[in-house]
Amino acid sequence: MGVTKEDVESSLTSVMNPSHLEVIDTSGGCGASFAIEIVSEQFEGKRLLERHRMVNAALQEELKQIHALSIKKALTPEQWKQQQEAENSQPAA
Amino acid sequence: SFRCFSALTPELKTTLDKVVTSNKVVLFMKGTKEFPQCGFSNTVVQILNSLNVPFETINILENEILRQGLKEYSNWPTFPQLYIEGEFFGGCDITVDAYNSGQLQEQLEKAMCS
Numbered sequence: 001m002g003v004t005k006e007d008v009e010s011s012l013t014s015v016m017n018p019s020h021l022e023v024i025d026t027s028g029g030c031g032a033s034f035a036i037e038i039v040s041e042q043f044e045g046k047r048l049l050e051r052h053r054m055v056n057a058a059l060q061e062e063l064k065q066i067h068a069l070s071i072k073k074a075l076t077p078e079q080w081k082q083q084q085e086a087e088n089s090q091p092a093a
Numbered sequence: 094s095f096r097c098f099s100a101l102t103p104e105l106k107t108t109l110d111k112v113v114t115s116n117k118v119v120l121f122m123k124g125t126k127e128f129p130q131c132g133f134s135n136t137v138v139q140i141l142n143s144l145n146v147p148f149e150t151i152n153i154l155e156n157e158i159l160r161q162g163l164k165e166y167s168n169w170p171t172f173p174q175l176y177i178e179g180e181f182f183g184g185c186d187i188t189v190d191a192y193n194s195g196q197l198q199e200q201l202e203k204a205m206c207s
Contacts, residue, residue, distance in 0.1 A: 070185070
């Protein structure tokens, strides 16, 4: 059985304790493929490369079967709040 | 957990040390820069092309031992993998992010002028 969106979510939740997590299944029928947005306090003081390494490490088992993984956002809660506020302050379309 | 075997033999490590420093910019990818065989690899090729920087590509689809060994060497599980001046820079998402923020241009300029 392949890797499901739920598998990815549960591994990331248990290791990274995220305050926001979105896992999007992007497989177009060519195997497990996911895009991830994750917000965690554990990213505090870490460069982007280190943050991605942490996500990769959390998904060590799943990555053996995942065809493609895209980490769209790896933010601290503070950065996430700032981004949300910036988006919300945009005039509504 | 423990590892029963390693794909990264001392010989392969020595070879990779040489390969990543053979050129200022080295991209391990699926396919070649003329014929990328994956969208993620293609994205990084296009970025490097647009920045007009000379770079070497190595097709990991042609060598399974290299492919497995590199994952350990870089401590990075997926491809493409971009190296600048012998140092691992990142995969596709990190390269795109750095390109958008101007950090990639900065890093490449530094590399080219060193």
